[in-house]
Amino acid sequence: MALLEVTDLHVAFPRGKHHEVEALRGVSLSLKKGERLGIVGESGAGKSMLAFAILNLIAEPGRVSQGAIRFDGQNLLEMSEHDIRGIRGNRISMIFQDPMVTLNPVLTIGTQMVETLKAHRKISTHEARRLSIEKLKLVAIPSAESRLDAYPHELSGGLRQRVVIAIALLTDPEIIIADEPTTALDVTIQAEIMALILQLCRDRDMALILITHDLGVVAEVTERLMIMYAGLCVEEGPTQRIINAPTHPYSNGLLKALPQNSERGQDLYQIPGSMPPITALPSGCAYHPRCEFATERCHVSAPDLVNGIACFHPLKADAKAPA
Amino acid sequence: MNVPIIETKNVEMRFALPTHFLSRQKPVLHALSGVSIAIEPGESFCVVGESGCGKTTLGRAIMGLLTPSAGEIYFRGTRIDQLDESARKPIRADMQMVFQNPYASLNPRRNVFDTLAEPIRHLKPEMNHAEIRAQVEDVLDATGCDQSWQRKLPHEFSGGQRQRIAIARALVTNPAFIVADEPISALDVSIQAQILNLLTDLQETRGLTYLFITHDLSVVKHFGTRVAVMYLGQVMELARAEDIFARPKHPYTRLLLDAIPKLTGGSFDKPRQPGELPDPVNPPPGCPFAPRCSMVQDRCRSERPKLRPIANSATQAACHFAD
Numbered sequence: 327m328a329l330l331e332v333t334d335l336h337v338a339f340p341r342g343k344h345h346e347v348e349a350l351r352g353v354s355l356s357l358k359k360g361e362r363l364g365i366v367g368e369s370g371a372g373k374s375m376l377a378f379a380i381l382n383l384i385a386e387p388g389r390v391s392q393g394a395i396r397f398d399g400q401n402l403l404e405m406s407e408h409d410i411r412g413i414r415g416n417r418i419s420m421i422f423q424d425p426m427v428t429l430n431p432v433l434t435i436g437t438q439m440v441e442t443l444k445a446h447r448k449i450s451t452h453e454a455r456r457l458s459i460e461k462l463k464l465v466a467i468p469s470a471e472s473r474l475d476a477y478p479h480e481l482s483g484g485l486r487q488r489v490v491i492a493i494a495l496l497t498d499p500e501i502i503i504a505d506e507p508t509t510a511l512d513v514t515i516q517a518e519i520m521a522l523i524l525q526l527c528r529d530r531d532m533a534l535i536l537i538t539h540d541l542g543v544v545a546e547v548t549e550r551l552m553i554m555y556a557g558l559c560v561e562e563g564p565t566q567r568i569i570n571a572p573t574h575p576y577s578n579g580l581l582k583a584l585p586q587n588s589e590r591g592q593d594l595y596q597i598p599g600s601m602p603p604i605t606a607l608p609s610g611c612a613y614h615p616r617c618e619f620a621t622e623r624c625h626v627s628a629p630d631l632v633n634g635i636a637c638f639h640p641l642k643a644d645a646k647a648p649a
Numbered sequence: 650m651n652v653p654i655i656e657t658k659n660v661e662m663r664f665a666l667p668t669h670f671l672s673r674q675k676p677v678l679h680a681l682s683g684v685s686i687a688i689e690p691g692e693s694f695c696v697v698g699e700s701g702c703g704k705t706t707l708g709r710a711i712m713g714l715l716t717p718s719a720g721e722i723y724f725r726g727t728r729i730d731q732l733d734e735s736a737r738k739p740i741r742a743d744m745q746m747v748f749q750n751p752y753a754s755l756n757p758r759r760n761v762f763d764t765l766a767e768p769i770r771h772l773k774p775e776m777n778h779a780e781i782r783a784q785v786e787d788v789l790d791a792t793g794c795d796q797s798w799q800r801k802l803p804h805e806f807s808g809g810q811r812q813r814i815a816i817a818r819a820l821v822t823n824p825a826f827i828v829a830d831e832p833i834s835a836l837d838v839s840i841q842a843q844i845l846n847l848l849t850d851l852q853e854t855r856g857l858t859y860l861f862i863t864h865d866l867s868v869v870k871h872f873g874t875r876v877a878v879m880y881l882g883q884v885m886e887l888a889r890a891e892d893i894f895a896r897p898k899h900p901y902t903r904l905l906l907d908a909i910p911k912l913t914g915g916s917f918d919k920p921r922q923p924g925e926l927p928d929p930v931n932p933p934p935g936c937p938f939a940p941r942c943s944m945v946q947d948r949c950r951s952e953r954p955k956l957r958p959i960a961n962s963a964t965q966a967a968c969h970f971a972d
Contacts, residue, residue, distance in 0.1 A: 368837035466923055482925040512699035513864060514924065517908035521917040539838060542910030546917040569912050583842035585871035586912065590891070593849065594842040594871065600807045601837070 328356040335393035349375045351557040360531040364544030367554035373537045377503050381414050416446045419494035423506040425486035429478040436474035461492040484515035501533045553577045556612035562634040573640040575617045652726045653687040660684045660720035676930050680706040682882045693859045695869045698879035704862045708828045742772040745819035749831040751811035755803040762799040765821050792817040809840035830862045881937035888964035898966040901938045
């Protein structure tokens, strides 16, 4: 059975007095124990919204208007705020983009770690400090004992993000949701942090939802991939299968637009236009105005996600596709 | 040999940091230490490096937005770093800049026509209104902007459209040389390809020379002719774009290349040790990369390597042991 099962999730925001617009328009996903899932899309595609919705963190005036989120058999959307705290930050942890915003600048690393542990476990401060040092060592922070008394500004960006990961690991979660965890970091530091997250997931059989716009990062870290566009999942499947042989025209366009995938001196492939805002979605398939394969049917009706692809004219998997 | 369009000779940039008025220490940040590069007409010269390496400072020094503490900067053989505002004015039309964030670089209260007309009014006061209008229309066409945008304000545009407007503004005085400081990093993947193609097309039609500042080596591979890899205010390697990928000479360049996520996956499988930039206020006496280098020797910690030509290649590298 899946550890986390999201079915037909809709998130809506009010627009004017009597109308609503949907930021998520029916997204489903399932995550097995120890599985690493990547969610890729451009800004505004709804990928962060999905992460927030899973943790029941959609802020007013937004609301989950439809759907279910089942974690370990319980529907998170029907739980009380008190009960969900036993799961959020405990059995499901989150790593955000900017460690300088995640960490409290006026408290030491140690205080923040002990506080997190005590919120979820009945343990002594001494024991909490011991566990904190253990986790700091796990994320390869040099001289972990002395770093416990450091303030966030005393650490470099890479070390700060390692501290954030250590805090996320404190309660030995079953799922980690990482929302663009390395976007604010340099490439060499990004490689360190992603290698660390990958190793931790493997060693501890932890499931990962990695939200990013970087196809290279998902290729390195995840096993399964979801491509999102305008509040919907347009393609879903094994990461390497999608990267080698995308079947949705949008996934194909994203991959072809990468400088790595084109010859030097030739123009890059470009998807015309840009993603529509959720307040002005076109009729039918949201991608049709930018799609080179769009037909009359795409203008009128929207394709459902069937066998991991939401398109009336999917591309043929070419010769590169694995059997 | 051609006269380089831009040449820097041993450019130093030091910033005095704020101190307590009773303090005896006068800490100085070395943003650039001895940078010498020459850019030939028609090149796309790339500067890569991580945050804090001085790549933006170099671009700003060349544009005259910062005055170097020592060293010389030449534009077409004329020394420009000592010029005062009025003497520099004729050159400004020939050198323009595109910034990273099009949400910050456009004045939100000025419509597109005024944004584009401003540089002409300032730098070419002899042009009358009709000529300005013709020039603005011409440059809007060249950058793929619609003429109907002229009376609109920046908030009416998406990020990619704004960056087109920012590029149009840089082109409106018919410059020969453009400094582009991370012009695509703030944009979505599908939009990045559009902007890169636009920059390539404009180079062909207008004979532009670019100084392209980026942290993304895959862009260099597609776009650059030559590349300078910077670390802590120094050029570590100076090479042709194709050589830097096929035959990197400096250990830091190899670390950067190794950190790029690959679409084939598998390169993040090994854990990586945390590394960070040394303190630019108290740089190490030897090679700035020595603390992170895998092939470090005693000599690296005491003697700073100079940029030197490497045998049997067109590459220069600042490493005692590169060959």
